[in-house]
Amino acid sequence: MRRLSLKWKFMLAVSGMIIVVMAGVGWTFLRRERRMITAAMENKGVLLARALAIASADKVATNDFSELSHYVDDVRRDPEIAYVYLFEDGSRTCVAASDESGSHAAEGKSYDSFQDELVVVSTAPRQLAVAGRDVIDVFAPIVIGTSRYGLVRVGLKLDALHAELRRTRDTVLAILVVSVLLGILVSGFLENLILGPVGVLVRGVEAVSVGDFAHRIEVPTGDELGQLAGAFNRMTHNISVLYNVSNAMNYISNTDKLLELILAKALEALDAERGSLMLLDEAGEHLQVKVVSGIKMDETRSVRIPKGEGIAGQVAQTGEPLIVNEGSQDPRFKSFARNEESERKVRTLLCVPLKMGESVLGCINAVNKKSGEPFSEDDMKLLAVLASQAAVTLNKARLYEESITDGLTTLFIHRYFQIRLDDEVARARRYSAKLSLIMFDIDHFKAFNDQYGHPQGDLVLKHTAQLVKESLRENLDVACRYGGEEFAIIMPETGHDGAFSVAERLRRKIEAFDFPGQASPVKVTISLGVAQYPDDGVDKAVLIRRADTALYHSKEHGRNRTSIYERSMDDD
Numbered sequence: 107m108r109r110l111s112l113k114w115k116f117m118l119a120v121s122g123m124i125i126v127v128m129a130g131v132g133w134t135f136l137r138r139e140r141r142m143i144t145a146a147m148e149n150k151g152v153l154l155a156r157a158l159a160i161a162s163a164d165k166v167a168t169n170d171f172s173e174l175s176h177y178v179d180d181v182r183r184d185p186e187i188a189y190v191y192l193f194e195d196g197s198r199t200c201v202a203a204s205d206e207s208g209s210h211a212a213e214g215k216s217y218d219s220f221q222d223e224l225v226v227v228s229t230a231p232r233q234l235a236v237a238g239r240d241v242i243d244v245f246a247p248i249v250i251g252t253s254r255y256g257l258v259r260v261g262l263k264l265d266a267l268h269a270e271l272r273r274t275r276d277t278v279l280a281i282l283v284v285s286v287l288l289g290i291l292v293s294g295f296l297e298n299l300i301l302g303p304v305g306v307l308v309r310g311v312e313a314v315s316v317g318d319f320a321h322r323i324e325v326p327t328g329d330e331l332g333q334l335a336g337a338f339n340r341m342t343h344n345i346s347v348l349y350n351v352s353n354a355m356n357y358i359s360n361t362d363k364l365l366e367l368i369l370a371k372a373l374e375a376l377d378a379e380r381g382s383l384m385l386l387d388e389a390g391e392h393l394q395v396k397v398v399s400g401i402k403m404d405e406t407r408s409v410r411i412p413k414g415e416g417i418a419g420q421v422a423q424t425g426e427p428l429i430v431n432e433g434s435q436d437p438r439f440k441s442f443a444r445n446e447e448s449e450r451k452v453r454t455l456l457c458v459p460l461k462m463g464e465s466v467l468g469c470i471n472a473v474n475k476k477s478g479e480p481f482s483e484d485d486m487k488l489l490a491v492l493a494s495q496a497a498v499t500l501n502k503a504r505l506y507e508e509s510i511t512d513g514l515t516t517l518f519i520h521r522y523f524q525i526r527l528d529d530e531v532a533r534a535r536r537y538s539a540k541l542s543l544i545m546f547d548i549d550h551f552k553a554f555n556d557q558y559g560h561p562q563g564d565l566v567l568k569h570t571a572q573l574v575k576e577s578l579r580e581n582l583d584v585a586c587r588y589g590g591e592e593f594a595i596i597m598p599e600t601g602h603d604g605a606f607s608v609a610e611r612l613r614r615k616i617e618a619f620d621f622p623g624q625a626s627p628v629k630v631t632i633s634l635g636v637a638q639y640p641d642d643g644v645d646k647a648v649l650i651r652r653a654d655t656a657l658y659h660s661k662e663h664g665r666n667r668t669s670i671y672e673r674s675m676d677d678d
Contacts, residue, residue, distance in 0.1 A: 120293035121286060128285045132278035139274050143267050147186070147242050151262045154181055155246030158190070159258040163248050166194050166201065166256045174202035175210055181260070182206075188241045188261040192248075193217070195256050240264040361503040365397045365496060369470065372492045373399055376456070376485050378472040383496065384411070384418055385460070385468035393418055393468060400473075416440035421457045421469045427490060430455040431480035456481040458489045460497040467500050469493075512587040514564055515571035523586035523594055527646050530584075530598050534639050542605035544595040545653040546612075546634035549665045551591040554630065558623075565623045566630055567591065570616060577612045594653075602638050602670050609634045609668040617666065631666035633657060642671045 158181055162174055171194075178190040182204040191212060192202040200219075203212035212219070241261040248256035365383055373381045380400025384393040393411040414423040417438055421428055430436045433452040453474050460467040470493045475481065510522035518526070527543070534541040548554070548570065555563040567587075574585045574593065584596040597605050613632055620627030635656025643649035656671040663669070 117290065117293040121289045124285050124289035125282070128278075128282045132275075132282060135278060136271065136274060140267070140271055143270055144242070147262050147264075147267060148244065150186075151242055151244030151260050152246065154184075154187070155244045155258045155260045158192070158260070159246040159248045159256075162192060162202075162258070163250050163255065166192070166248050167250055169194070169196075171201040175204070175213070178202045178204040186263050186266055188263045189259075190261075191259040193257040193259065195254060201256070240268075361499060362397065364499050366399070368492055368496045368499065369397050369399050372470065372489055373472055375488055375492075376472050376481070377476050378456075379474040379476055381470065381472040383460075383468065383470045384422075385500070386413070386422060386466065393422055396468070417455060417457050418469050418471060421459050422466055425459050425461055425464070425466045427456070427458040427486050429481050429483075429486055430457070433474075453478075454480050456485055456489060458486065458493045460493050460500065462497050462501045467497055470496060512571075515567055515587050517571050517574070517593070518584060518586040520586065520589055523584070523588060523596070524646070526584050526586075527596055527650070530596055531639060531646050531649065534598070535644075539599050540601045541639040541649075542597040542600045542602065543637050543639075543649050543653045544597065544605055544609050544634055545588065545592065545650075545657045546595075546609070546632045547590075547592040547657065547661075549631045549633055549661070551630075558628065562623045562628070563591075566621050566628070569619065569621055570630075570632075573615050573619060574612060577608060577615060594650075602636060602641075605636045605638065606668060606670055609636055613666065613668055633660035633665045634668040635660055635671065636668065637671040 158177060162177055165171065165174055174192055178192055181187060181190045187206075189205040190203070191200050193199070194201045198217045200212050200215050203210055205212070241263055244260045244262065246258045246260075247254050248258060369381055369383050373379075378400075380398075382395050382399070382401070383397040385396045386392070387394055387410075391413050393413070395409055411419050411422075413419050417428055417430055417436075417440075419440075420438065428438075430439065431454045433439065433454050434441070436455075439452070439455070451474070455474075456472045457469050459469050470489065472481070472485075472489060510518055512519050530541055533539070548566065551563065551566075554566070570593070571585070571587070574595065578585055578595065578597075582598060586594045586596070588594040595608075597608065600608075613634060617629070617631050619629075621630065622628075635653045635658070637643060637649050637653035637656060639649055642652045652671045655675050656669040659675045660667045660669040669675075
C-alpha cells in the first residue's frame, strides 16, 4: 500500500481542520440565529397578544363582543400572523376569531372544541404544529385589576424563520466552500513555504546516504529551517573531511604527507587561518613542530616547548583539550616562536591532544577563525576526531618503523634493505638511471669488543649510525644495518664518483670522531666498498656481491679506505 507523502498529509490536515472549524462555526451560528429569530417572533407575538388583551378588556368584561371581530381581523392582517383567538372565561367560549383564511368559524365554540385546552390556561409561548404548519403559540390574559376575564391567543407563522434559516444555511455553506478552497490554496502556500525546505533537506539526506558528501543545500531563510540547513551543511562538510582523511589513510603511505593532509583538512573544516601539529620528542619532555600550515616551517623548526609550559605544553601534560578565545592575552599563553609579531596576532586558539589510549603523542593547534568568531565546543569535538585520526596514523607509522628499524642503531634492518634495494633497482631499470651501493664495516671490531666489552661496542655502533645519517641525503639515501658491524647505504640516482665522495667523507668523519664511553676517547676506522648499477651488476644479488667484494678489497689492502668495484677484484 502506497503511503501518502508529507505534502498530501499536510494539505489534507489543513483542509480537514478548516472544514471541521467552519462546520462547527456554521452550526453554532445557525443555532444562535434560530434562537435570536425565535425570540424576536415570540416577543412580537407577546406584544401583539398583550396589546389585544388590553384593547379588548372592557368589551369582554361587559360582554360586548360586537366589535371584537374587528380587533382580531386587524391583528390578523399581519402576514406573519396565522390566527388570533379571543376567549371569554365566564362562558368558556371563543368570542372572536380570525385565522389565515379570514374565517370567523371558531367564534362561539367552547374551550372543549380546542384540542390544546390545557395550554389555554397557560401563558408561556411555545412552538407547535397547527393544521400542518409550525407556529409559535402566544397567550396573553385579559385582566382588569386582579380579575381575569379571558385570554388572547395569537399564532405566528414560522415560515419566515425557516426562510431566514435557509438563507443563513446557504450563506454558511457558501462560506464553507470558499473557506475550503482558500484552505487548499493556503495549505499549498504553506506546503511550499514549510515543506519545500523540508523536501530539500530530505533530498540532501538521501544524497549523503549514497556517499555524496559534497552535496550542499540552499534554504534562504533565517528561521529554524534555515538553521537546520546550515547545521546539515556543516555536518556534511565535517563528514566529508573525516571521509577524505580516512580514505587518505588507505592510500597515502608517507606519514608526513598524511599528517599534512589531516592538518589542512582540519583547518579547512574549522575555517582557521593557520595551525600546526606537534609531537613529543623521544624523551617525552619537549614538543617539536612536525607539520605546519599557514606559516613557514623555518619559523617553527627550532621551537621546542617544554611539557607543561604554554597552551600546547599544558595540553601535552594533561591530555585535555583547551579553547583559548582570548588568544595571546590569555595568561597561560607563552610565546616560543622567533616571530613575536605573528604570536601577537593569535586572537583565538584551539589545542587538542594526540592520544593513543592514555598516552599523549603530541597536540594539534588551530589559530584564528577567518570569520573572527571564537572557537566552539563543536569545533573542539571535530578537531578531537581528526586528532584521533592523526594519532592512529602516527601510531601505525611508529609500529611500522619499529618493524623495519634496528633497535640499537635506529637504521633500517636487513630485511627492509633487501626490499628497498629491489625497489630501487627496478626504478633505476625503468628510468635508465644510475644507482650506487656502499657497504662498509668497522675495522677489527671483534678485537675491539674483546678489549672494551660489548656495551662499548654497542656505543660505537650507535654513534657510527648517527654519523651515517648526518652524511646522507634526507628522504633519498637509505642507510641500513646489514648485520653485526656491517652497514649498507643505498644511493639512488648516484654514480661511482658521487658514491665514492660520500664514502670518503664518511670514512674521514668516523676516523676523526672521538667515541665516548671510556676514560679517554676511543678511535675506530671503517673500510668501504662501492658498486654501481648497471655497470657492476644488473640485479640485486650481483650488486650486493660486488659491493661486498670491493669492501673486502679495502680490508685486504690496509683497511681504513674506500674501494670502487673492478672486475679484477674477482681474482683476488
